[in-house]
Amino acid sequence: MAPRGRPRDTQVDERVLRIAAALIAERGYTGLSIDEVAEQAGVAKTTLYRRWPTRDHLAVAVVARLQADDEITDTGDIRADLVDYLEKIAAGLNRMRTAGGREGASAGVAGELVGAAARHEDIGRLARDQYARRNALALALIERARLRGELRADLDAEALFDQLAGALYYRVMITGAAVDRAYAERLVSSALEGSLTCP
Amino acid sequence: MAPRGRPRDTQVDERVLRIAAALIAERGYTGLSIDEVAEQAGVAKTTLYRRWPTRDHLAVAVVARLQADDEITDTGDIRADLVDYLEKIAAGLNRMRTAGGREGASAGVAGELVGAAARHEDIGRLARDQYARRNALALALIERARLRGELRADLDAEALFDQLAGALYYRVMITGAAVDRAYAERLVSSALEGSLTCP
DNA sequence: CCTATTACGCAACATGAGTTTCGTATTACT
DNA sequence: AGTAATACGAAACTCATGTTGCGTAATAGG
Known part of the structure; x- marks a missing residue:
């Protein structure tokens, strides 16, 4: 075999x-030089390119290792469960964002x-697959909450999770702001409770 | 003077x-070659670099021209106004996304x-400034709707708009899906009406 | 008219990503 | 033991970004 x-x-x-x-953490994404990695690792450049076709692929492999496997927990309280899940996602984002020491800068890594x-x-494709896995987990969680009557029967689960996850990414990537538990709670409250005056 | x-x-x-x-539209972002632009424009490379310090800056200048100025309209119906505004943002995103002919691919430009x-x-900084301008417009729109009683008094306007805009960006960038008016309507409905069972 | 200042073009250069070629080493299969 | 297949290392190479130096053109001000 x-x-x-x-x-x-x-x-x-x-x-x-x-x-x-180490190089990414020290000098940021741009500071990741193939030649330098090869030299420090004591291998030829061709050996690197046999494993990762481009510098981007190597960087993705590095970051993929830092990502926890984002398991979801279902305690029966949809609000708390969503906040927990968002916080896990945010933790992964923050870990990337701060890599390279450019704290306040922009989206970073x-x-x-x-x-x-x-x-x-x-x-x-890789990124979309990861998204799909997350999405499936979250949609199942939401669906269970809906079935036990915690959420509206005519809920748009996909839109709900897009809003929550999207706001996290938006904040980190575009505005460069940090995302913490407090923000996750604000998001979940806003999404669950809605914005209309209750009739 | x-x-x-x-x-x-x-x-x-x-x-x-x-x-x-034209180059970006034809061959995508990667196909934008400084040397080729200089040659086709009949100028020296140094002349380009005197205006735009990097290829990225040139690309940003190109795309910035395609962006409409996203004026906001306030008809007094917050739901319709939000959908309109999201659709304008989405139109800009789609224009970028499809530039380069890689339709179904990923986030594209x-x-x-x-x-x-x-x-x-x-x-x-430029991107964050544009975001800030959009954000200010949207928050003002939401605030007016809140004051006239269309929206809850204890609304979290920032979270609301982050959710809406964020979901759009999330969908385009991460999942690579298209965003159309129907999706904008789903988002606004979900965000405004909330997800809890109404007590 | 003369000078300081800035833009332009041209050519050479430095740098880093990614490729190609070739000789050598390590393994499985016969 | 011999052979095919794959990995490794070293060096040379291609290509595009971005830089530098210099000669020349255009403008304002004295």
Whole structure:
């Protein structure tokens, strides 16, 4: 079952990803130089390109490691569950945003990854797959709350989650503001309670 | 009052922006080559760099021209006004998204601009300024509706607009889906009416 | 008219991403 | 043991961005 030729040195992947992560954390996305990673890792540039076709792909691999697996919890209280889930997503975003020391700047690494997704089909697909997984989890959570009568029967679950997740991304990417638990709570309250005067 | 030295050839700006727009529309963001723009425009590369410090800045200048000035209309019906405004924003996003012919792909030009904003402080500031202007308009619109009793008194206007605009951006950038009037209506309905079962 | 100032074009250059070529090393299969 | 297949390393290469230096053109002010 093992492939024919010489097997890949698996230690290389480990070492390269660690060094690349350090470079991004230290100098930001732009400071991630293929030549420098290769030199510090003690491998040839061709060895890197055999694993990651572009610098963007390497960066995505680095960030993917930092992302927790965002498991969802269903306590039966939809408000608390949504806030928890948003906070998990926000934590991942903040971890990217602050990588590279450009605290107050703009979107930071998160923004560059959106650019990478726009440049490369496959990275875009990856991002969309991750979104789809999140979306499925969230929609199921919302649907359960709807069935037990916590939420309106004629709810638009997709629109609801787009609003919540979208506002998080919007704030981080466009406005560059931080997102914390307090903001997540504001979002959930606003979305759940609506804005019309109650008749 | 005129500056001391030789004045800039203003025709150059016009010509370059037109050519750059054509290149982006034809081959996408990556297909925008400084050398090629310079050649087609019949100017030296240094002349381009005197006006736009990087390729990203040139691209931003091109796209900025395509953006309508998003004036807001206040008819007194907050639901219709919000849908209209979202549709205007979405139209701008779609115009960027489809530039370059990569219809179904990912975020397209819009995503690359987020990357540009992440790479360059000043572009990020520009984007945030535009956001701030939009935000101010929308918040004023919402506030007027609140004061005339159309919306709840304890409304969180900022959260409301973040949700609406955020969902639009989220959908275009991350999921790559199109945004049309129908989607804008779903968003506004969901946000205004809320998700809780009405007590 | 003369000078300081700025714009323009041209060519050379520096840098980093990504590719290509080739010789060598490591593995599976026969 | 021999062979095909794959990985690795090293060096040279291509290409586009962005920079630098210099000669020349255009403008305002003295």
